[in-house]
Amino acid sequence: MLKTLLAGAALAAMLVAPAGAAEVKVGFVTTLTTPAGVIGKDMQDAVNLAVEHIGGKMGDLDVNVIFEDDGFKPETGKQATDKLVQQDDVTFVAGFIWSHVLLASRKSALDAGKFLISSNAGPSPIAGKLCHENFFSTSWQNDQTPMAMGEVLNQQGVNSIYIMAPNYAAGKNMVAGVERTFKGEIKGKDFTKWGKDAQLDFSAELAKAKASGAEGIFVFYPGKAGGAFVKQYQQAGLQGKVPLYSVFTVDSISLPKFQAANMDGVLGSQMTQFWAPDLDNEQNKKFVLAFKEKYGRYPSFYAAQSYDTIYLIKSAVEAVGGDLTNMDGMRAAMKKADFPSVRGKFTYGNNHMPVQNFYLREVVKDADGVWTTKVVSTVYENHQDPYAGECSMQ
Amino acid sequence: MDLTLLVIQCLNGLQLGILLFLLASGLTLTFGIMDLVNLAHASLYMVGAFICASLTFATGSFVWGVVLALPLTGLVGYALERGVIRHLYTRNHLDHVLATFGLILIFDTLAHLIWGAEGIAVPLPGFLDGQVELAAGIVFPTFRLVIIVGGLLVAGGLYGLVNHTRLGMLIRAGASNRTMVSALGIDIQTLFALVFALGAVLAGLAGMLIAPITEASIGMGNEIIITAFVVIIVGGIGSMRGAFLAAMLIGLIDTLGRSYIDDLFKAVMSAAAAETAAPAVSAMLIYILMAVVLTFRPQGLFPPKVR
Numbered sequence: 154m155l156k157t158l159l160a161g162a163a164l165a166a167m168l169v170a171p172a173g174a175a176e177v178k179v180g181f182v183t184t185l186t187t188p189a190g191v192i193g194k195d196m197q198d199a200v201n202l203a204v205e206h207i208g209g210k211m212g213d214l215d216v217n218v219i220f221e222d223d224g225f226k227p228e229t230g231k232q233a234t235d236k237l238v239q240q241d242d243v244t245f246v247a248g249f250i251w252s253h254v255l256l257a258s259r260k261s262a263l264d265a266g267k268f269l270i271s272s273n274a275g276p277s278p279i280a281g282k283l284c285h286e287n288f289f290s291t292s293w294q295n296d297q298t299p300m301a302m303g304e305v306l307n308q309q310g311v312n313s314i315y316i317m318a319p320n321y322a323a324g325k326n327m328v329a330g331v332e333r334t335f336k337g338e339i340k341g342k343d344f345t346k347w348g349k350d351a352q353l354d355f356s357a358e359l360a361k362a363k364a365s366g367a368e369g370i371f372v373f374y375p376g377k378a379g380g381a382f383v384k385q386y387q388q389a390g391l392q393g394k395v396p397l398y399s400v401f402t403v404d405s406i407s408l409p410k411f412q413a414a415n416m417d418g419v420l421g422s423q424m425t426q427f428w429a430p431d432l433d434n435e436q437n438k439k440f441v442l443a444f445k446e447k448y449g450r451y452p453s454f455y456a457a458q459s460y461d462t463i464y465l466i467k468s469a470v471e472a473v474g475g476d477l478t479n480m481d482g483m484r485a486a487m488k489k490a491d492f493p494s495v496r497g498k499f500t501y502g503n504n505h506m507p508v509q510n511f512y513l514r515e516v517v518k519d520a521d522g523v524w525t526t527k528v529v530s531t532v533y534e535n536h537q538d539p540y541a542g543e544c545s546m547q
Numbered sequence: 548m549d550l551t552l553l554v555i556q557c558l559n560g561l562q563l564g565i566l567l568f569l570l571a572s573g574l575t576l577t578f579g580i581m582d583l584v585n586l587a588h589a590s591l592y593m594v595g596a597f598i599c600a601s602l603t604f605a606t607g608s609f610v611w612g613v614v615l616a617l618p619l620t621g622l623v624g625y626a627l628e629r630g631v632i633r634h635l636y637t638r639n640h641l642d643h644v645l646a647t648f649g650l651i652l653i654f655d656t657l658a659h660l661i662w663g664a665e666g667i668a669v670p671l672p673g674f675l676d677g678q679v680e681l682a683a684g685i686v687f688p689t690f691r692l693v694i695i696v697g698g699l700l701v702a703g704g705l706y707g708l709v710n711h712t713r714l715g716m717l718i719r720a721g722a723s724n725r726t727m728v729s730a731l732g733i734d735i736q737t738l739f740a741l742v743f744a745l746g747a748v749l750a751g752l753a754g755m756l757i758a759p760i761t762e763a764s765i766g767m768g769n770e771i772i773i774t775a776f777v778v779i780i781v782g783g784i785g786s787m788r789g790a791f792l793a794a795m796l797i798g799l800i801d802t803l804g805r806s807y808i809d810d811l812f813k814a815v816m817s818a819a820a821a822e823t824a825a826p827a828v829s830a831m832l833i834y835i836l837m838a839v840v841l842t843f844r845p846q847g848l849f850p851p852k853v854r
């Protein structure tokens with residue numbers, strides 16, 4: 154009897170929930186467990202800050218963000234997306250740190266007629282052949298940042314590099330990106346095991362890199378692997394002999410740890426990125442200042458992209474006056490990228506990937522002695538990813 | 548082939564082997580003597596690393612951190628045996644797996660509450676942070692060399708303990724025939740608790756030694772514990788000598804696999820295919836070895852004598 158009653162109540166609740174709420178539901182899939190949960194936390198903090206900054210409202214509608222954990226696994230990420238689409242009936246599915254998680258989840262969101270917004274991952278298929286009218290990115294396509302780094306290497310006259318990256322979708326894209334623009338010789342390349350039991354000891358690879366005689370090492374190691382790599386790079390005595398050029402490896406998440414352990418070798422190391430905490434525009438100043446005030450640390454680029462995600466959604470919802478059934482209207486609004494972005498003004502390409510600037514950044518001490526990054530120079534202006542041509546959308 | 552590189556890669560393999568041995572020795576003791584499948588061994592590895600990290604920052608010295616963290620990790624192991632593990636001995640292996648898996652989750656959450664999610668980078672003192680030139684052209688990180696030497700000393704100490712002391716005799720006797728040992732009036736409860744604490748200290752030491760290379764982070768042991776199980780299966784469950792030799796073997800196979808497989812593959816397939824296949828195959832190598840050993844020598848390469 155009780156069971157029947159409970160089931161009835163649950164059923165009734167399911168019927169009532171979607172109809173009664175005057176709210177925008179945004180699903181946000183990120184990694185909240187495993188050591189990579191630190192990244193997810195940074196994104197979650199940024200989303201909450203953005204919702205606070207817009208007063209919890211998009212037009213007349215309340216904002217309801219539902220966070221889901223992907224556990225750093227594609228299958229879990231897909232399940233989380235299915236749950237958001239089917240059970241919560243969200244209008245927007247956003248988030249996604251990892252390219253393989255995004256690729257596994259995209260169909261669930263897009264087939265159900267939802268908007269899918271990547272707040273980080275930018276695997277090449279989604280920018281090219283698998284591009285979709287309901288997909289948007291507030292980050293970048295994976296190849297772009299390493300392409301900018303390849304350009305920097307050329308400018309600095311580096312003749313040969315050794316490449317290391319994790320063996321998954323984004324790792325392949327990052328390597329393809331730097332190979333696309335770097336004109337010198339690639340002395341060697343290692344793809345290492347990735348995922349929940351990722352390889353974190355790079356002794357064998359660093360020994361190979363050293364023996365190869367390359368003039369520089371290019372790496373892509375996001376999350377905790379980045380910290381581990383930089384330490385071992387220093388312990389192996391490569392510092393000052395074989396300079397390190399990285400993308401998405403040294404960030405505001407790893408820098409406080411390096412500073413606590415006083416690993417000052419990381420100061421001065423260079424990376425490319427579409428954004429930096431010191432980028433000079435109103436929205437970014439507001440964001441960085443408020444983030445530091447509220448959470449007591451610098452936001453990472455993951456946070457910056459997540460903050461933008463909420464503003465992008467807001468621009469769509471407000472353009473249609475809160476009519477969430479008007480998909481065409483919201484799509485057209487998002488395509489204009491008509492919202493204050495922390496990276497400054499940018500446009501969307503035909504594949505709904507940002508066409509934006511890329512900067513060279515350097516690790517420095519700020520006025521308070523906190524380790525952070527600052528912009529050194531602009532590498533690319535209004536750069537479009539190389540897969541846009543493969544996308545059939547106009 | 549570049550000989551210098553080969554030597555360095557062998558040293559890297561040895562260093563990985565030493566870490567695996569420190570973990571596997573505790574596993575093989577508890578599994579071999581107490582007949583206990585202890586997945587939570589991975590948590591002791593993590594706890595050792597975290598305690599050492601905190602103490603390193605508190606005392607300002609990594610060496611003091613290790614010295615103080617070792618007995619503390621032993622205490623954690625002892626308390627764990629008294630509080631939880633003791634009640635599992637009479638249960639079957641599935642119950643061991645379930646209970647100790649639960650312990651992993653509890654330890655991970657506790658570590659999250661105490662130390663936060665972001666992990667701790669452990670700084671090395673200057674004299675450990677550099678490199679040494681062992682021979683012409685063979686430059687090797689000092690700390691990794693310390694791991695090799697320290698690990699070999701520990702292995703020697705364990706060898707002495709197991710083969711030349713009364714406790715070691717009881718441990719060996721326990722591995723061979725548990726019922727007989729307790730029938731002879733040996734306090735098997737205390738013996739078990741000591742052995743478990745010893746295993747915890749060894750696992751903790753492995754965690755402390757890896758922390759300055761990677762970092763102390765939640766779930767760090769869950770990745771390596773599987774490899775440690777492969778080590779004791781290949782080496783022969785309950786055998787200290789087997790654990791040592793198998794750990795070295797697996798450390799070398801794993802490292803040399805990562806170093807040379809892509810070159811080998813490039814000789815027979817396209818560079819792009821080799822790049823993709825090599826990491827997958829080198830990650831599989833040790834499991835292939837385990838499968839071969841299980842097929843031809845199910846008791847492991849160096850099983851303890853008599854059973």
